[in-house]
Amino acid sequence: MSDALPELLDPRRAVASGAKFEGSLPLAKLRRLSAVLENDAGEAHYWLRFGRDEHGRGTVTGEIEAKLALRCQRCVGIFWLDVHAKPVLALVEGPDEAADLPEEYDPLLLEDRLVRSDALIEDELLLAVPSIPRHPEGTCASPPTPDDGGEPQQQHEEGSRPNPFAQLTALKRRRDD
Ligand SMILES: [Zn+2]
DSSP states (O other): OOBOOOSEEOHHHHHHHTOEEEEEEEGGGOHHHHTTOSBOOSEEEEEEEEEEOTTOOEEEEEEEEEEEEEEOTTTOOEEEEEEEEOOEEEEESSHHHHHTSOTTOEEEEOSSSOEEHHHHHHHHHHHHSOSSOOOOTTSOOOOOOOSSOOSOOOOOOTTSOOOHHHHHHHHHHHHHO
16 A cells, blocks of 8 residues: 655655655646646646665655646647656755766755655656647647737747748847837
């Protein structure tokens, strides 16, 4: 049997006891995450296991699943991103220790004795949100650019290969106004 995560978790103790947690959290409770979502209904489900690796390092592994409503930066429509995160964290006491971690680990920095469990889950979900959310390539198209002002369009993102001179011209035109 696995319990739900307590609000405040002592990761060192959880490692020492080989604790396992399973449960769900409402996305609306995760403030930083819901700020980037178009709809914060729904929940994140998690399965986390604390333990030690063969070097005695305290670790957290498991799975976190959620459906996140994001706004596509190409067609400006909303789409649902299925997130299936598999965190592999190692407990570290400071930045030096974090820098020394093997590549397969992300650091879980222990500044205080206790960490907020929802922040731990939230960080993993935030990592899964692409910096430029978009439908899969080829499944949607940019809306036609309005000629008369309107909202500035966020095009020219990575991958769309903007013409640098077009941007320069736009800058210059603005300066001449
Ligand atoms: Zn789209």
